[in-house]
Amino acid sequence: HEAAIHWLNEMLPADTAFYLLKLEAYRIGDSLPAPLLTVVAGPSPESKEIGAQKKELAERNKLYLKFWEQLLERAKGRTSLHAQVSPSKGYWLSTGAGIGGVEFIYVVLAHEARVELYIDTGEAEKNKRIFDALFAHKEQIEETFGAPLRWDRLDERRASAVRYDLPDGGVRDQERWPEIQERLIETMIRFERALRPEIERARTVL
Numbered sequence: 379h380e381a382a383i384h385w386l387n388e389m390l391p392a393d394t395a396f397y398l399l400k401l402e403a404y405r406i407g408d409s410l411p412a413p414l415l416t417v418v419a420g421p422s423p424e425s426k427e428i429g430a431q432k433k434e435l436a437e438r439n440k441l442y443l444k445f446w447e448q449l450l451e452r453a454k455g456r457t458s459l460h461a462q463v464s465p466s467k468g469y470w471l472s473t474g475a476g477i478g479g480v481e482f483i484y485v486v487l488a489h490e491a492r493v494e495l496y497i498d499t500g501e502a503e504k505n506k507r508i509f510d511a512l513f514a515h516k517e518q519i520e521e522t523f524g525a526p527l528r529w530d531r532l533d534e535r536r537a538s539a540v541r542y543d544l545p546d547g548g549v550r551d552q553e554r555w556p557e558i559q560e561r562l563i564e565t566m567i568r569f570e571r572a573l574r575p576e577i578e579r580a581r582t583v584l
């Protein structure tokens with residue numbers, strides 16, 4: 379019952395409060411019994427703050443899910459890269475690139491987005507070998523893609539990544555979703571086209 383009261387106070391609006399009360403009867407000597415009312419559980423600033431955070435997270439999840447549903451629908455017939463992927467409630471959407479632990483990823487944040495090749499096979503040495511094999515063809519890849527890329531070897535971390543940033547617009551810019559989604563899809567098509575041949579060649583370094 380206490381857990382239920384705490385949950386109600388977290389999830390319902392701030393102007394609504396639930397209490398769990400315990401009623402007991404006390405007698406001193408030969409006096410008549412008197413009621414004693416004790417508050418077992420009730421609202422608190424902490425519970426309202428937790429509730430607000432949960433609601434914000436739930437709304438954010440709905441927003442991301444809607445964004446990815448629309449993007450995947452727009453991408454149909456143009457690229458099959460993420461065709462077998464379900465919409466996500468998170469800020470990223472990934473699919474395999476043909477090597478275990480290497481993925482093509484869409485990332486969308488509040489007011490920016492990017493496409494990314496994320497390399498994390500679980501082994502730092504292998505990740506760096508794959509990255510270096512791709513980086514050796516940097517000029518050719520960027521020429522095919524049509525713009526410079528971000529090459530993040532990330533020597534202090536296990537994973538590595540190749541990225542292209544799209545800073546103008548994200549999931550919070552809902553009125554511009556069609557434009558943002560089209561730009562992401564078009565960029566991902568070029569990104570995969572530029573990297574795919576070198577990913578296939580990178581298998582030889584594994």
